[in-house]
Amino acid sequence: xxxxxxxxxxxxxxxxxxxxxxxxxxxxxxxxxxxxxxxxxxxxxxxxxxxxxxxxxxxxxxxxxxxxxxxxxxxxxxxxxxxxxxxxxxxxxxxxxxxxxxxxxxxxx
Numbered sequence: 001x002x003x004x005x006x007x008x009x010x011x012x013x014x015x016x017x018x019x020x021x022x023x024x025x026x027x028x029x030x031x032x033x034x035x036x037x038x039x040x041x042x043x044x045x046x047x048x049x050x051x052x053x054x055x056x057x058x059x060x061x062x063x064x065x066x067x068x069x070x071x072x073x074x075x076x077x078x079x080x081x082x083x084x085x086x087x088x089x090x091x092x093x094x095x096x097x098x099x100x101x102x103x104x105x106x107x108x109x
Contacts, residue, residue, distance in 0.1 A: 005038070008062050011085045012040050015078060016058060022074070027053045038062035068093045 016031055019042045023029045027046030034040070042058040058078065059071040067087065072078050072094075079092050 004065060005062060008067055008087065009035060009038070011082055011087060012060050012062065012067065014085075015081050016040055016042050016060070019057060019074065022057060029057070066091050066093055068095050070095050 013033055016033075020029050020031070022042070022044065026048045027044040030041075030043040030045050032039075032041040032043065038061060040058075040060045040062075041056060044053055044055045044057055046053045055073070056071050057073050059069075060078070061068045061070060067082060069078055069092065079089065079094070082092055083089050
């Protein structure tokens, strides 16, 4: 199981590092990697005129033998990238989809 978790961590970090390009003139990207709690995030942080920017772009947790995507506010499919890296789609959950609608994901994906 430790090897699986280490592999999951490596894959998640590699994917999230690719999001550094999302920065613009108003905001920077902050990557937050918490290996102890197995929580990984990409945040937009900055200012637009007098308005504070502090928004989650991606939030992924590793719980047990599963990768849980809590938030994906990008246009890219993180699930697809994880599957391409060798992680079974059965071990990936999209928790930003209401549980009532989770059954429809099997049809779509």
